[in-house]
Amino acid sequence: MTSRERIGQQVAFLAEADKLKQIIRRTPLIDLSRRENSAEHSWHLILTAMVMCEHAAADTDLVRVLEMLAVHDLIEIDAGDTFAYDFKGQTTKGARERAGADRLFGLLPDDQRARLREIWDEFEAQETHEAKFAHAVDRLQPLIQNASSGGGSWIDQNLTRDDILRRMAPIETALPSLWPFVLETIDRYCAAGVLGSTPKPF
Amino acid sequence: MTSRERIGQQVAFLAEADKLKQIIRRTPLIDLSRRENSAEHSWHLILTAMVMCEHAAADTDLVRVLEMLAVHDLIEIDAGDTFAYDFKGQTTKGARERAGADRLFGLLPDDQRARLREIWDEFEAQETHEAKFAHAVDRLQPLIQNASSGGGSWIDQNLTRDDILRRMAPIETALPSLWPFVLETIDRYCAAGVLGSTPKPF
Numbered sequence: 001m002t003s004r005e006r007i008g009q010q011v012a013f014l015a016e017a018d019k020l021k022q023i024i025r026r027t028p029l030i031d032l033s034r035r036e037n038s039a040e041h042s043w044h045l046i047l048t049a050m051v052m053c054e055h056a057a058a059d060t061d062l063v064r065v066l067e068m069l070a071v072h073d074l075i076e077i078d079a080g081d082t083f084a085y086d087f088k089g090q091t092t093k094g095a096r097e098r099a100g101a102d103r104l105f106g107l108l109p110d111d112q113r114a115r116l117r118e119i120w121d122e123f124e125a126q127e128t129h130e131a132k133f134a135h136a137v138d139r140l141q142p143l144i145q146n147a148s149s150g151g152g153s154w155i156d157q158n159l160t161r162d163d164i165l166r167r168m169a170p171i172e173t174a175l176p177s178l179w180p181f182v183l184e185t186i187d188r189y190c191a192a193g194v195l196g197s198t199p200k201p202f
Numbered sequence: 203m204t205s206r207e208r209i210g211q212q213v214a215f216l217a218e219a220d221k222l223k224q225i226i227r228r229t230p231l232i233d234l235s236r237r238e239n240s241a242e243h244s245w246h247l248i249l250t251a252m253v254m255c256e257h258a259a260a261d262t263d264l265v266r267v268l269e270m271l272a273v274h275d276l277i278e279i280d281a282g283d284t285f286a287y288d289f290k291g292q293t294t295k296g297a298r299e300r301a302g303a304d305r306l307f308g309l310l311p312d313d314q315r316a317r318l319r320e321i322w323d324e325f326e327a328q329e330t331h332e333a334k335f336a337h338a339v340d341r342l343q344p345l346i347q348n349a350s351s352g353g354g355s356w357i358d359q360n361l362t363r364d365d366i367l368r369r370m371a372p373i374e375t376a377l378p379s380l381w382p383f384v385l386e387t388i389d390r391y392c393a394a395g396v397l398g399s400t401p402k403p404f
Contacts, residue, residue, distance in 0.1 A: 010253050011346055014246070018232045022233075036223065039246065040242040044216070051314065063265035070245065116252075
């Protein structure tokens, strides 16, 4: 492959990535003016990781975390955003997202396809310190967002305290010093009657 | 300061950062459905830096570049986005942006305020390899975006080849192996008559 062809593949991948700006998540902006998209969400996660890295395991490789967060949602261009509390959609999520990863990272030159796919696979496996930290950040940012907007997607979905606690569990594992803040935030919303108190029917 | 107060400042900063999703730039998405905001733009720059880092100086510290790109536009929450070709707005841009940096980074605990401000100051000074690379990426992504959408904000502003070449100069310095691609792209648009050929009146 010529150098010009290689650059062409890199540019084609970056142009395709533009579509992530059109994938709409459930979480609203704090002023409730609209729902967030997955591209701006990914940026917010990167900023969150930079600010919160002191709460992560001491030997965490920050650049790996930032790269993981930059690519983790790209597959939604093909697979769509599967809402965390859509328990039916979660059963087909894996296969849809792997197909998206094949196509999207496949736009890149082979060595870069392999490298970005490895980063995405590591994120999905949730085994390394870096992947656990990245997942915790992916829970923490919507919590901050929802808590700052008076409930956000929590209210919308009539979630219970237990639903949210289960979803937030990666924070307890990877960012333990933030866990009391998470509990305090959720309990404040329960006390205010914002969150439901009975289990949902599914 | 207690640990809880420190976390409170970190969370307040991250909640305030949400507002960057409402700062609208001139560059449209590739399908021209709407204009890009500065948060999703920042994410796209981070992805561009990851894919194009092989074209940067050999000893470039990628994590520094990614952190720079994550914070570089935050000041627009207060200062607004100053369009690259708004030559009048450019004269007051520095003062407006420094005031924004004082307030926004000032929401963080002191040590983090100092660290993020240093990263932003380094970006602005354009002296280190990392800052030059970050600036080049901040030129390259709109070029890819405009070239992929049939002209984008270039047409909108009736820009000439020289206007755009001047704007793209940081790419020639920091990512020289991409410069022939940049010239080829701009020349293709000139040949198609998309770009103006006479200087603008200001």
